[in-house]
Amino acid sequence: MSILSQAITESIQQALNSPKEFVPLHEPSFSGNESKYVQECIESTFVSSVGKFVDRFEKEIADYTRAKYAVAVVNGTAALHVTLLLAGVESGDEVLVPALSFVATANSIRYCGAVPHFVDSEERTLGMDPEALRNYLQSSSEQRDGICVNRNTGCPIRAIIPVHIFGHPCDLDGLLAIASDFNLALIEDAAESLGSTYQGQHTGTFGLLGTLSFNGNKTITTGGGGAILTDDPKLAKRAKHLTTTAKLPHRWEYLHDEVGYNYRMPNLNAALGCAQLEELPEFLASKRRLLGCYQEAFQSIPQVSLFAEPEGSRSNYWLQTLLLDDSVANQRDATLEATNSVGLMTRPVWKLLHKLAPYRDCPCTPLPVAESLERRIVNLPSSTGLV
């Protein structure tokens, strides 16, 4: 065990104030009405794709995020898939995504037969770097009949998916300007950022469409679940239609007017979500307290820092992020080894997507910052209620 990894381990233990034998990276907390609502749901017999909790959850998510519409779905991946279809992404199109993201962002593009086009991140937000992207698009793309076309591949670049990594809002002003200037549909992957705002407005509500995730490891959970956000009534209607097998309303006939999906969130899962939403303010406060404890505990180690929200943004601090200085990046694996071996669950960031077997041949911008962040990030235990 290196001296640094030992010091990091001790700082986590100090921040968590004598933690339990095993501290997971992120476990959910059910201290509110979860059992009550789920019980009510079972008693109603409406546990499946129709029910009052789904309607209520959608309304409450819309109210909370101030999106005009929220459509609940089975998970964040399904939400991304459908938003891409709604944005008109077709087979052969390219979609700009950060190389530094979870694999679902790229997979959802493949489900449409389209190709992820990987772009770099900035250290200030951990999200897409608008300046680098603008320079790249200026030299590598051209407009043909109002469509942005990749000069190297000849394929249309149809959309851009900024991701709010670990809940930290990326530079939406810069990215919205790019979307506008280059005729790209902007879809926000806010899977990790429920509760995070940019200039006071909730993430996921800036683009044409946005997506949320309520997977078991997220700030609130429905077991498995996600949502599509939009302000456009037509897109909201089509989102509901596509996620419910594209069935036309009729008293008894089964008419489906396009290839639809079975992506509706079950009422049972929405019941859990309604209870979790009630606790969200306390969850967010707890995560912010945890950041403070980590910051204090890590003060004595000059080679590392806790990632903190950039000015103008408010992060949900979904996953606490330790950044190693470049000089000690070679200590990352020793740090992961040291912490995990004493039951403090930590992890590196995802392997950059362009390095994964299914995405090795996809187009890429230069990725110097993403490559650097990949070597230097260690996520720390981040559950609510730890401090």
Place this chain on the structure above:
Amino acid sequence: MSILSQAITESIQQALNSPKEFVPLHEPSFSGNESKYVQECIESTFVSSVGKFVDRFEKEIADYTRAKYAVAVVNGTAALHVTLLLAGVESGDEVLVPALSFVATANSIRYCGAVPHFVDSEERTLGMDPEALRNYLQSSSEQRDGICVNRNTGCPIRAIIPVHIFGHPCDLDGLLAIASDFNLALIEDAAESLGSTYQGQHTGTFGLLGTLSFNGNKTITTGGGGAILTDDPKLAKRAKHLTTTAKLPHRWEYLHDEVGYNYRMPNLNAALGCAQLEELPEFLASKRRLLGCYQEAFQSIPQVSLFAEPEGSRSNYWLQTLLLDDSVANQRDATLEATNSVGLMTRPVWKLLHKLAPYRDCPCTPLPVAESLERRIVNLPSSTGLV
């Protein structure tokens, strides 16, 4: 209201012995350990894609069906999608499916970029007609290097998906022989037939792969859910891999070796399923009693009959099926109108798939029996516990 539709309405009322004001087509019943197990699941905090109820549900489904392996997924559509991928179905392939089925059977084929090729049904089973299909394939397909090729389109016919309509087993002997003779992968869509057997063996376990559904309207429900059945350990392992984002096992690295899916059943839903499975024998007995009551009540109407399992098969009687004689098929809509207007929920069979907008241009065999059945089927209230 016609005399026949009035008589049918009264027969349903007689069978159900003074039914409530509104009788749904199929509602779930939660009279066992549902609340207890779901409560346990919430207390464990493992509500998402990992947990003891998912493992237990998979084991119990495998034990019950005597499939060697069961992999729990988010719904029956996801199960079909993944089994097609596992069977090697690729873009441009054709897959034989009954025109008389729920739209998910065709949609799952489209998700693979493949094309549904619609075939006729037989009145004896409501499922695919092996004799008609064999004659058709003999004249319309040829073998090229061990691959069955559609002579008209030039495309490979890669697989065949028999569906056990309303839970009634189709002629598996005849269809397995066709699959073998024409080099087709056979995938059983047993979404509707949990509890149904063919020659004493559970449906879904005859082909290379089989699928189940636990949607809210099925014999047992997990809210939303499904399962993949197979006896092949390699396919089972790949099914699990593909449905869990194709992530390779590692202590902390995120390595995904192919385009995977977020199709895992949440533990919360599996908890409900474990309780429901305990009640399955009673549910099946109740459905069989209901058939008897309907048969008795409809004895006085010679122009209609209740569909009953063919010899050698045992049906779960998921949806009770009234068949109108051809002479009174023109009374179907009057019957639907009369019954639904007094709160007895009935429905016709699904619109034949080759008539739906997204599937209008797909290849078809002649469909005389499916066309006839479409005009003549009325599904009756079928919940467990009605009698």
